Amino acid sequence: MFKGLSLSLLLVITLGGCAQYENRRGVEVSWQTQVTDTLVPGQTTRGDVLKQLGPPSQVISLGDETVLYYLFERSAGTGLILIVYNDFQVDTRYDRAVFFFDNEDKLTDYSTRIGEPTGD
């Protein structure tokens, strides 16, 4: 009986495992502060932003206005594998930047976020 119990315990410990993984999707994060600090609403054009940041994830037409939306999605997961019990956690964060342009292709508003802290 004791031998069987020890064997099963050993089996669980031996077969236990863990996992760590990451999933990255989207455009390269190039909207760091040193880049966005050079942007001036009313002066910076859509071409200037495209030149600095490259092609966006999404171009949205808002009537006379346009929006360039940049998104980088990062999922990080950890897993505990014990055969009889497995636990996984996946945290997804969104690095993103959005730029609004008027009908003359001049920047009107923008906002960026990089590396959001994990939870409040």
Place this chain on the structure above:
Amino acid sequence: MLLGCAVLAGCTHWQYNLGLPLHEDAIDSEPGALSLGRVLTILGPPQRLSAIPGGYVMAWEHWQVSEKSIGISLGALGVEGLSLDWGQAQVDAEFLLLTMNSNHKLVSHTFSKWSGDAGGGSAVQPFVGLVSVVDVEDLVKRMPHHNWGGDILKPLPRAINSASAPDLGHSGIEQRGTPTGVGQRSLEMR
């Protein structure tokens, strides 16, 4: 423990955290009093954005999805080749929706927060689990922005709906897990 190892095929828990928690009182101004610039300063870039007639809508979201499943082999009970599976999903979500007019002023805002059962099921299956008793794939899928260009190149029955598809940013937005049997998605013939 030996009995547990023999009987339990496995118990799995998946926890998905999408985005960061929102604050219900982040936007407490009267419509018309808040500019787009101020909104972006307070909330950062929206996660979803689309044009609408006379302006646009922006949305921020936070989701926590928990999926639990247990598989029990009935072999130890003398029923060889059968397994009993059980699964359940729980969701906690927050969604903030803002409508702006073409003058970059806030027109309306609404915040919703809910938690509840997102489904589940149980099954007795032979040899291998062919049926997934709990499915949260539509709740944890990637953001539609990644497929923006590709959406236009979908097979023709779906591509002809691209002018009205909510993933392209010019025909409204939709929340995760929205059923496709009615509404805009029902026009996407498959």
